[in-house]
Amino acid sequence: MNKKILIFTDLDGTLLDHYNYQTAPAEKMIERLASNDIPIIPNSSKTLPEILLIREQLKLTTPFIIENGAAVYIPVNYFQQQPEDTNLENGFWVKAFCKDKDHWLKLLSDSGELFTNAFQGFTEMSDSQLAELTGLSIENAAMAKQRQYGEPINWLGDETLKNEFIKKMDLLGAQVLQGGRFLHISGACDKGKAQSWLAEQYLHNESNPDITETETIALGDGKNDIAMLEQASIAVQVRSPVHDFPQLNRTNNVYQSEEYGPAGWAECLDDILSAKR
Ligand SMILES: [Mg+2]
Numbered sequence: 001m002n003k004k005i006l007i008f009t010d011l012d013g014t015l016l017d018h019y020n021y022q023t024a025p026a027e028k029m030i031e032r033l034a035s036n037d038i039p040i041i042p043n044s045s046k047t048l049p050e051i052l053l054i055r056e057q058l059k060l061t062t063p064f065i066i067e068n069g070a071a072v073y074i075p076v077n078y079f080q081q082q083p084e085d086t087n088l089e090n091g092f093w094v095k096a097f098c099k100d101k102d103h104w105l106k107l108l109s110d111s112g113e114l115f116t117n118a119f120q121g122f123t124e125m126s127d128s129q130l131a132e133l134t135g136l137s138i139e140n141a142a143m144a145k146q147r148q149y150g151e152p153i154n155w156l157g158d159e160t161l162k163n164e165f166i167k168k169m170d171l172l173g174a175q176v177l178q179g180g181r182f183l184h185i186s187g188a189c190d191k192g193k194a195q196s197w198l199a200e201q202y203l204h205n206e207s208n209p210d211i212t213e214t215e216t217i218a219l220g221d222g223k224n225d226i227a228m229l230e231q232a233s234i235a236v237q238v239r240s241p242v243h244d245f246p247q248l249n250r251t252n253n254v255y256q257s258e259e260y261g262p263a264g265w266a267e268c269l270d271d272i273l274s275a276k277r
Pocket residue numbers: 010011012013014220221222
């Protein structure tokens with residue numbers, strides 16, 4: 001087979017258990033992939049410090065994607081050449097797909113009097129305020145606050161005003177994602193575009209001339225994984241204990257796990273890799 005296999009994975013509810021954030025059921029598979037030189041690339045809504053911590057715990061040395069596709073981080077010298085249009089930042093080559101947070105903060109502050117008292121953004125909250133609101137530890141709340149490419153807000157107004165606000169933000173060029181607790185104000189980036197760009201860099205830097213294409217395997221449990229799952233060569237929907245599988249348009253090369261979270265992650269990768277032998 002002359003394809004470079006790349007694994008792109010969501011973290012929360014996929015590689016990490018939805019309730020306890022553990023990865024134990026996936027650990028054997030992580031080792032097996034490492035020994036076969038198959039990169040595991042985290043592709044998450046999390047911030048840089050949050051992903052750096054998980055990466056260290058999982059002993060990953062691969063590139064990763066932060067904040068729902070807002071930027072790709074590649075360790076310096078991971079590829080022979082620095083990819084075009086990337087910046088050097090703390091030992092990483094960084095490709096941004098979205099305007100930075102200041103742009104979105106300005107947009108929010110310009111949104112008009114009607115809305116200014118109807119929300120509170122992460123930037124205005126103290127670490128302990130955010131910890132209280134989310135149930136995160138103060139330490140984890142501090143990491144969650146370090147978003148570089150968008151601003152989550154806690155909506156305090158009613159539903160009607162919220163819908164007006166979303167329309168207004170949309171007109172101003174923002175993308176508003178409704179998460180479980182917060183509205184996320186950011187640009188039109190997604191996990192699929194970032195994945196596609198990074199897969200191209202792998203192919204471009206491949207030293208084995210027999211390898212002429214990539215085979216991307218994407219794994220995710222949530223709605224924010226849809227773009228990545230639609231774009232990949234193989235889509236793996238990992239079963240969630242709290243919601244159904246999100247609807248995909250594609251029907252080809254789609255796996256749905258029986259098990260939840262990291263156990264489902266390992267189960268499907270085992271099925272896919274076994275079928276290749
Ligand atoms: Mg998830």
